[in-house]
Amino acid sequence: MALRESWFYTVFWRRFRHNRLAIAGGIVVLLLFLLSFLAPYITTWEPGAIDAYHVLLSPSPDHWFGTDELGRDVFTRVVYGARISLKVGFVSVGIAVAIGTVLGLVSGFYGGVVDTVIMRFVDIMLCFPTFFLILAVIAFLEPDIWYIMAIIGLTGWMGVARLVRAEVLSLRERDFVLAARALGASDLRIIFRHILPNAASPVLVSATLGVAGAILTESALSFLGIGVQPPTPSWGNILTAGKDYVEFAWWLSLFPGLAILVTVLAYNLLGEGIRDALDPRLNR
Amino acid sequence: MLNYLAKRILAMIPLMLGITLITFVVIRLAPGEPVEAMTALSPKITAETRQRLREFYGLDKPLHVQYVTWLKKVATFDFGRSFAPDHRPVTDKIRERIPVTLSLNIIALILEFGLAIPIGVFAATHRDTLYDKGITVFVFLGFAVPTFWLALLLMYFFGVKLGWLPISGLHSLGSEGYSRLSWFGDLLKHLILPVSVATFGSLAGLSRYMRSTMLEVIRQDYITTARAKGLAERTVIYRHALRNALLPVITLLGFSLPGLIGGSVIFETIFAIPGMGQLFYQGVMARDYPLVMGILVIGAFLTLVGNLLADVCYAVADPRIRQGRG
DSSP: HHHHHHHHIIIIHHHHHHHHHHHHHHHHHHHHHHHHHHHHHHHHOOOOOOOOSSTTOOOOOSSOBBTTTTOHHHHHHHHHHHHHHHHHHHHHHHHHHHHHHHHHHHHHHHHHHHHHHHHHHHHHHHOOOHHHHHHHHHHHSSOOOHHHHHHHHHSSSSHHHHHHHHHHHHHTTSHHHHEEEEEETOOHHHIIIHHHHHHHHHHHHHHHHHHHHHHHHHHHHHHHHSSSOSOOOOOHHHHHHHHHHHTOOOOHHHHHHHHHHHHHHEEEEHHHHHHHHHHHHGGG | OOOHHHHHHHHHHHHHHHHHHHHHHHHHHHHOOOOHHHHOOOOOHHHHHHHHHHHHHHSSOOOOHHHHHHHHHHTTTTTOOOOSSOOOOOHHHHHHHHHHHHHHHHHHHHHHHHHHHHHHHHHHHTTHHHHHHHHHHHHHHHHHHHHHHHHHHHIIIIISSSSSSSOOSSSSSOOOOOOOOHHHHHHHHHHHHHEEEEEEHHHHHHHHHHHHHHHHTTTSSSHHHHHTTTOOOOHIIIIIIIIHHHHHHHHHHHHHHHHHHHHHHHHHHHTTTOOOOHHHHHHHHHTOOHHHOOOOOOOOHHHHHHHHHHHHHHHHHHHHHHOOOO
């Protein structure tokens, strides 16, 4: 392990540090975490405070991003919306990575019929227009953020499964795995001690990019009115109102959209940065 | 080649079965029951009528029996009748909508590939120049912009502010009376915004992919050889490198289909375009089970066909695959 750790700090960090875009992405991601944890301290308004006398005000020193059709402070709602997107991003990617890793490991390690069945299942799932599948299930369920996260996760694991399987296939016949087997290590031990740690880095990259994708999906669902339900603020459902008032209140559309853009951009830059640092071949 | 094609088509059968099974399971496992959904708005319906409806639709039978019955009908492209008040066959409803969605997506695909290939190649051959960096920025922005937000901004800017372009539907009111030419012009005008949004969505990914495969190819020995022979750089890039770099892009063509069809829900809803995406959204909102199942199956089937076409193109381009040695 000492070797891995020193490799991480020297090689990985040295490469990653020089990628200014990736560092910027990482900083934005950290800021987003801070923003969602410290939301009540950052803004003095309540996200749900309705004020009939201050409806659709344009941005001012009092209301940085203006107010919405119910007089709520848009800046506050965007800040609180960060909580939703973080939650959705991490939980749904967590589910996708867990399913994809297990199926990919089993598929690659055991091969044969198990492999064929799992990989055909992956092929079938990839045929469905994912957004159709998500929409179909969510509309039949009670609107609830946990269902949304579960379904985004359940429809997003196929890439990870293929990635892990490919990694396992290339690792399975390597000398260190054969040596472990010769020493009498069990399947589980080989999988968890020897194969999984080596397959972790591509999964990390695809998880980081996956967070970005999940945030986009959630915002699209909320925009269509079947994601996060009002009054809970989410970037997508603020934009729904933005669409209705697009002629009178540009700020309702601009700021939540920018928030999505910056967040997704940050995760993408971070993910690409990690990939380049792990695999310098791509960057040469 | 025929052999290869036959093998590929045979391999589609189990996938097709899997698609129908997953569709059936997903929709039937979701809570809520079709008959409840159908009758929720009719207060006069008694429990007895509901039971008769269930029998009528075969919903009282065990699930596996229902699946087999449904599958037999699906095999003949019969998806039953819509639950909507018009009770029309689902197949008819979908048939009306497919051409709109498909042609929109095909136009978008052509534009996408037409733009992404030169962008990617140019970025690869002018590596690390300002142009390449500009493209990279554009690509990352393209990845990050939510399609519906882009649609909203374009609608606001070109539709509301400037008033240049229509923002909803495919035809202006009263366009039936136009001459053929102005009717067509009117249609084109309506298509500009939705097609731009659909194209922009995947342009970024494709240009980036094109750039990286091109960079990969340029490093190969045969490119060095071609240069060493004294061939002009243009010839090296466009005759030797591009052909090989295009191979993996063909596969991407098939893969991009489900994303395009799925994305059509968003822009068809926003721009009020009467396509499959809009139909699906309406069906889902009205809990129209036969319609939702029909579109899911057909959407996945279109993807399968798209993948097959991509593989066939690949085989045509790469003799190793065609002869089963790949």
